[in-house]
Amino acid sequence: MSGTWGVWRRGAGGKLTLPLLLLLPLFAASPGSARADEAALHGYLRYPDLYGDRVVFSSSGDLWTAPLAGGTAVRMTTHEGEERFAAFSPDGRWIAFSGEYYGNEDVFVIPAEGGEPRQLTFHGDADQVVGWDDRGRVLFRSRNRDMPPRSWALYAVDIEGGYPEKLPYLRASRIAFEPGGGRVALLVYDLDFHTWNRYRGGNAEQIWVGDPSVPEFERPLDFPGNQSFPMWNEDGRIFFVCDSLGRENLWSMLPDGSGLVRHTTFDEDDVRWPKLRDGRIIFQLGMDLATWDIASGEVRELDIRVPSDLHVARTKFIDPKPYLKSWTLSPDGRRLLAAARGEVFTLPVKAPGLIRQWTFSSGSREKVPVFLPGGGLLLLSDASGEDQLMRLDAPGGKPEMVESDPQPGWKYGFEVSPDGKSAVYADYSQRLFLVDLATGGRVEIDKGEWEFYQYAWSPDSRWLAYVRYEAVDRTALYLYDREAGTSRRICDPRFSTHSPAWDPQGRYLYCVTERNFNAYQDYDRALFLYDHRGTLALIRLAKDTPSPFLARGDAPEENTLPEAPWLAKDLKKKGSKKKKQDDENGEEEVTVRVDFEGILE
Structure with missing residues (x-):
């Protein structure tokens, strides 16, 4: 299906609307459309758990279940809020999860075969499910129910309802129980939603092991790297996620920290949101799910299709104002250059005039455009898969690469010199570069310990x-x-x-x-x-x-x-x-x- 395009129009009251028309696959069209539709059916799968031959996960903000062997998933929830952190009960009859049915994130349970969710918590703070205990209670974490404030604490609530009970730990965000024993493995801080690895600060994730009846806890590992998601296996080993060598992978150790072993060697995607049950660990890998078998060491990616209605990707009219990310004036001050939702536009500042769209690229994002003194625009585009400096000479034209040897990675935006001969930008590697706009040559100005912005x-x-x-x-x-x-x-x-x-x-x-x-x-x-x-x-x-x-x-x-x-x-x-x-x-x-x-x- 070929894309169509529109322009902003100034309506009554000076409001702007932008018809954002996305490239969508046709179900009964060419083989290329069928392949795009097949790719879309795989979805973005997160927060998994498994029980027997079934898995549960979140995608498009809803809960889904699917066979562990792969196949077509079945949607369990349809509310417009987000449902996540699903966890099977020890007997497999229930699924606990955190949902936003009434605006706040609370704990709910739903029959494993589907049905009406039952609300278990009613506090104003976010309640996030972390698992179950051996008494069949749902475990969740919350930050502002008790002192100290803004610190994670663990609670247990019965599936029949009642007031949640705080577990006997001042601060804790995750917990794993020793099978057949009285010890636990705790995580105090968490970086579950981090956007970078190898954090070494005071809030780094560290596992503590101890007996709450004593109570005495020790940190078995003392080496650089975050240790998260502790999982205590039947053989006595504690499995966890660690990023000490770069990517987050599965590791394990004995409770005293000895016998440290790295089990997976992923170098492109991190191991995220793992759960351990019956000798298998299920986790998110990239946009998909995978399992790792403890006995055999085999990693198996799950081929699960998610037949969603893709409502977010439908063609629709969107008010661009909430999505404006950058704007600047033309050299004469008559027109405004703006970027919204990956497209670039110019519009008149005062006098009546047209609102012109410069880019028409649904498959890439163009951002932080500026006028060049000699005419045209300079902007960042990820059409190549990486942020690159591009020059655009006319509306609807083809952007041209500026650098002769493009620098990969995310960039912090750029500034063009008043004479239009040079541009400077900083990138993710804490380096500041000067680019000659005529030759495309690049010179490193400086390198620091933090970003230049x-x-x-x-x-x-x-x-x-x-x-x-x-x-x-x-x-x-x-x-x-x-x-x-x-x-x-x-x-x-x-x-x-x-x-x-x-x-x-x-x-x-x-x-x-x-x-x-x-x-x-x-x-x-x-x-x-x-x-x-x-x-x-x-x-x-x-x-x-x-x-x-x-x-x-x-x-x-x-x-x-x-x-x-x-x-x-x-x-x-x-x-x-x-x-x-x-x-x-x-x-x-x-x-x-x-x-x-x-x-x-």
């Missing part, structure tokens, strides 16, 4: 001001000289400095510096805090540039301090004359001069 060009396009993390909690301001290819710090390293902005005449570099340490007491937590540390500041770039603050000071003698030129008595007259000349002859060319010697003083 603030950079600004000088009016003459020679200098780039950017912010670099010098420590976890401290930033520094640097200047990069495009002609010399060198960078220098231009701020006091003791204080965080950020948010650079150039004076249009190139005399000053404005910034925010954090050096206001006025402590006040937070009586709720008995702490002294330093809030609102930032203050606006400017850096005089040339030695002979007068300070704009001197004319406001108290001079010991008349005319002993240089007066800021824009505060002169004839400012209005001179300024009006200069403005008239600029209007007639064009803007005066700006040259930025930087004297690094003494710039910190």
